[in-house]
Amino acid sequence: MPTYDDDLRLAHVLADAVEPTTTGRFLADDLVVETKPDLTPVSDADRAVEELIRAQLKRTRPRDAVIGEEFENTGHGPRQWIIDPIDGTKNYVRGVPIWATLIGLVVDGEPALGLVAAPALGRRWWAAAGSGAWTGRSITSARRMQVSQVSEVADASISFGDLEEFTRTGRREQALALMDDCWRMRAYGDFWSHMLVAEGAIDGAPEAALAVHDMAALAPIVTEAGGRFSGLDGKDGIWSGNALSSNGLLHDDLLNRLTPCD
Incomplete structure (x- = not known):
């Protein structure tokens, strides 16, 4: 089974890079919010975050494809980074702290890696195929997760x-x-x-x-x-x-x- 340790470290680096933007624009009086053709909101923070992630992926993973919410897909090939710059935009623009940056890697159509960074909650969750699922503030302060055993x-x-x-x-x-x-x-x-x-x-x-x-x-x-x-x-x-x-x-x-x- 392939390992994704380097990709997972990169996902954390990407989340670190955009956190000043997401937290800095959250609750900002001058946050610009528009309505997209599908009638969902988009803020200037959504677009800025996706641009930052795309720019860093272009430098560090130039052969990989990128699929995002706010801009056209780029690249081809079996490895696809799939990005939601701010999941929970409706919460974000109303000041509700339940929102996150989602960074996923899909390889040959199968989800291989995921990181969810929710700085307003002070939490991250992440996993890579074969490596277990973890949560905490960072890689160095994490605990392993396990689903419940409720059967009814x-x-x-x-x-x-x-x-x-x-x-x-x-x-x-x-x-x-x-x-x-x-x-x-x-x-x-x-x-x-x-x-x-x-x-x-x-x-x-x-x-x-x-x-x-x-x-x-x-x-x-x-x-x-x-x-x-x-x-x-x-x-x-x-x-x-x-x-x-x-x-x-x-x-x-x-x-x-x-x-x-x-």
Whole structure:
């Protein structure tokens, strides 16, 4: 199995490099926010962070492709860095501290590495294939993560994504029924739901609509913590346009419960 130690160190360097921008613009009175054609917000910080990451990758990994949220894809080849400069922009622009920079590496279509940096929470989460999943403030102050062992939905804590997307994709009634049946329902939101799954703090996190840049960094962290990350169609990985992360024990049951009726 290939190792990604150098790539993981680079991901931390990238996160370090953009943190002054993300934290400096957070709560700034002059933050510029625009609406993109898909009606989602984008701030000047989103664009500045992605430009910084792209520039550094161009210098350090010139042969690798880069896929980001805010700019056109660049490069070709089997190694793809997939970047979300600020996941949780709606939180960011409103002053809610649940947002993060997501840095993922996909090799031959398979998630190989992920780093989630949430400086407003004082936390990072990261993993590489075969190396386990870790959380802390830095590589030198980290603890290994493991998913929970909850095996019944009635005992499970579930974090749900946007109910509107469940409605749009024909899963509203299924989502509401699951909310009723699980032990505890919350919506922690965005990256944080999936990181809580990896930590074992909650047991599952379904989201009915996600882009690949929302998922590339998350999948390896969940799976290296012993969980499972798939689309709601049951296909493992990040290419289904939606996601379910879980401790693995609950995964098939949650998939079945969220299957749209014919």
